[in-house]
Amino acid sequence: MKITIEMSEGAYEIAKKVFSGVYSRVEGKILIAQRTGMNEGSAQDFITIFLAMMDGKVYKRAFNNATNKYLLESIRRDYGNEVWLKALSAAEKHINYYSTLGKGNLTGYQQIVDEMKNQLRAYG
Template identity: 30%
Template structure:
């Protein structure tokens, strides 16, 4: 029971599909894959991968890149654009999950995602209505990115020197409170709803 062969992957797809459609039991499907020389744990991974791809659910186990491409190709051929869009949701969640937990980039997975996304990207802009969304669906949070923001504080000494030199005269309102012209224009805009 060494490397998973392409023939085993093809069989695992068919078995996963039959189990998903309740045509055979999980035990029967797993046994048929182990009889081909596949480890039971690997067989289960490929079986569950089918179910999760079809439903667009997060799956935390990994199948190899050939298996991923093969599954996506078959799903696209059998279920067309909507089936592939759902499967891509699974793949995207899986990539984000794996990168977050392992700290490693999933370059091949992203290439596969992009290849199949390009086939259906024009259909991703469709409106999704609330009654079309499964409320029980679980989604991964996604990758966390650190964002740095610069915040500038006003230099009070420079402000005071400007006020002493130019005074508190606004070109819009003439002399008024302790606003500099820029501050006062912003305050006026806020009160006018601009």
């Protein structure tokens, strides 16, 4: 199943509530599936990736570039540059991890990260 931006938008709002402790990971996964139509496995992955980004930690599951970009932009908007820099660090760790798998490189995702880092340098 292709994860759409609409699904990602709904999932993001619930993932924020998992992060803040309103919902458990299991509750969040079920709510995302119910409200967006995303399957529970993808919903779990979404939460895992969001939480890893918030902590600047590597994650091993992947989403499409539109969802990746949406996550990074939304984290910057909602949590500010300090947390956004952690999210960018997590994205770079994921890109590096993926490159070790022998499945190719995430060049599109790397371009998104590079563009965002350049925006930070240009606009602060």
